[in-house]
Amino acid sequence: MKILVTGGLGFIGSHTVVELQNEGFDVVVIDDLSNSSIEVLDGIQAITGKKPDFEQTDLRDKAAVQNFFAKYSDVSGIIHFAASKAVGESVENPLLYYENNIGALVYLLQGLQAKPESHFIFSSSCTVYGQAEKMPITENAPIQTAMSPYGNTKQIGEEIIQDVAKVSGINSILLRYFNPIGAHESANIGELPKGTPQNLVPFITQTAIGLRQQLSVFGSDYPTPDGTCIRDYIHVVDLAKAHVTALKRLVNKANADKVEIFNLGTGKGSSVLEVINAFEKVSGQKLNYKIVDKRPGDITEAYADTDKANNVLGWKAELSLDEALASAWKWEQKIRK
Numbered sequence: 001m002k003i004l005v006t007g008g009l010g011f012i013g014s015h016t017v018v019e020l021q022n023e024g025f026d027v028v029v030i031d032d033l034s035n036s037s038i039e040v041l042d043g044i045q046a047i048t049g050k051k052p053d054f055e056q057t058d059l060r061d062k063a064a065v066q067n068f069f070a071k072y073s074d075v076s077g078i079i080h081f082a083a084s085k086a087v088g089e090s091v092e093n094p095l096l097y098y099e100n101n102i103g104a105l106v107y108l109l110q111g112l113q114a115k116p117e118s119h120f121i122f123s124s125s126c127t128v129y130g131q132a133e134k135m136p137i138t139e140n141a142p143i144q145t146a147m148s149p150y151g152n153t154k155q156i157g158e159e160i161i162q163d164v165a166k167v168s169g170i171n172s173i174l175l176r177y178f179n180p181i182g183a184h185e186s187a188n189i190g191e192l193p194k195g196t197p198q199n200l201v202p203f204i205t206q207t208a209i210g211l212r213q214q215l216s217v218f219g220s221d222y223p224t225p226d227g228t229c230i231r232d233y234i235h236v237v238d239l240a241k242a243h244v245t246a247l248k249r250l251v252n253k254a255n256a257d258k259v260e261i262f263n264l265g266t267g268k269g270s271s272v273l274e275v276i277n278a279f280e281k282v283s284g285q286k287l288n289y290k291i292v293d294k295r296p297g298d299i300t301e302a303y304a305d306t307d308k309a310n311n312v313l314g315w316k317a318e319l320s321l322d323e324a325l326a327s328a329w330k331w332e333q334k335i336r337k
C-alpha cells in the first residue's frame with residue numbers, strides 16, 4: 001500500500017515522511033514547491049536512507065490529480081498537508097485560499113472515492129476554535145466563526161470530509177494542530193519560511209542568527225500572567241509521529257467512527273515571553289525584542305486538552321519546549337552556514 005503525502009516537502013509534511021519511512025511505509029510525495037524546495041528530498045534521504053517517490057503537481061489542476069491517481073493506482077492512504085496557510089495573506093487574497101485549500105481537497109477525495117476502502121488524514125488547526133471559552137481546549141469545544149479565510153478553509157474542509165465519509169469508503173481522521181515548532185534532531189530538515197516569517201519561533205531564530213534586527217512582541221497587555229499571548233507549542237517531530245499513529249489506526253480499522261477528530265498539542269501553554277526566555281536559556285544568546293501593538297486577529301490563549309489524543313488515539317507528545325527551541329536553533333545555525 002502506498003501512502004500519498006501532499007505538501008510532503010513542507011515543514012510538517014517532510015517530518016511526517018521521515019516518520020512514515022521509519023515505520024516501513026512506502027511513500028509518494030506531491031508538492032508544488034510553492035512553499036518548499038526540492039532539496040528537502042535529500043534531507044529526508046539523509047535521515048532515512050530512502051528517497052520517497054516525488055511528483056511536482058499543482059493540486060488545483062483536476063486533470064493532473066486524475067493523472068496522478070492513474071499512475072499511482074495503489075495509493076489508498078493520503079495525508080493531506082498541502083495548503084496555503086498564511087492568515088494575513090488569506091484576508092487579502094481569499095480566492096487564492098478557497099481555490100487552493102478547498103479545490104485540491106475535493107480533487108483528492110474524488111481520487112479516493114472510487115476505491116472500496118481508503119484512509120484520509122487531514123491537516124486541520126486549532127484555529128477552528130477561535131478564542132475558546134474554556135482551557136484546555138477539547139475536541140468538543142464549539143467551532144467559532146472563522147477569523148480568517150484561512151481558518152474558514154479548515155472548517156469547510158472538515159465539513160466536506162464529514163459529508164463524503166457518509167457516502168464513500170473513505171475513513172478519515174482530522175488532526176487539529178496547535179503550534180508546531182522545532183526541527184528534526186539531525187538538522188537535515190526543518191522549517192523554511194519564505195520571506196519574513198509570520199510565526200514566532202522562526203522569527204526568534206532568524207533574529208538570533210542576525211537575519212532580522214529585532215523581534216516585535218505583539219502586545220503585552222493581554223489578560224495573561226505576563227500580559228503576552230499563550231499558545232501550545234508542540235515539537236514538529238511529536239506532531240509527525242501522531243500522523244503515523246493515526247494512519248496505523250485507520251489501516252488497522254481501529255477507528256470507532258468514519259471520521260474522528262483529535263487535538264494535537266502538549267497540553268501546556270507558554271506565553272511569548274516564556275518562549276523568549278526559554279530560547280535565551282537553550283541558545284545562551286540574549287534576544288533583541290521590543291513590545292509593540294497587538295496583532296489584529298490574535299487570540300489571547302489556546303492550549304490543548306490531550307486526553308482524547310492520549311487515551312483514544314494512543315499518542316502523547318514527549319518532547320519539551322526547550323528541546324523544540326534547541327532543535328529550531330540548531331537548524332537555523334546549520335542553514336545559515
Ligand code: WQD
Binds near residue numbers: 203215216230
Ligand atoms: C504565536 C504568538 C503572536 C510572531 C498561526 C496560525 C495557526 C498555525 C500556526 C497554520 C502569538 C506572537 C508572533 C511575531 C509575536 N498556522 N508573535 N511576534 O498565530 O498562534 O498560529 O500559526 O496552521 O493556524 O493561526 O502562531 O507563531 O504566528 O504566533 O509576538 O513576530 O506569537 O502574537 O501570540 P499563531 P504565531
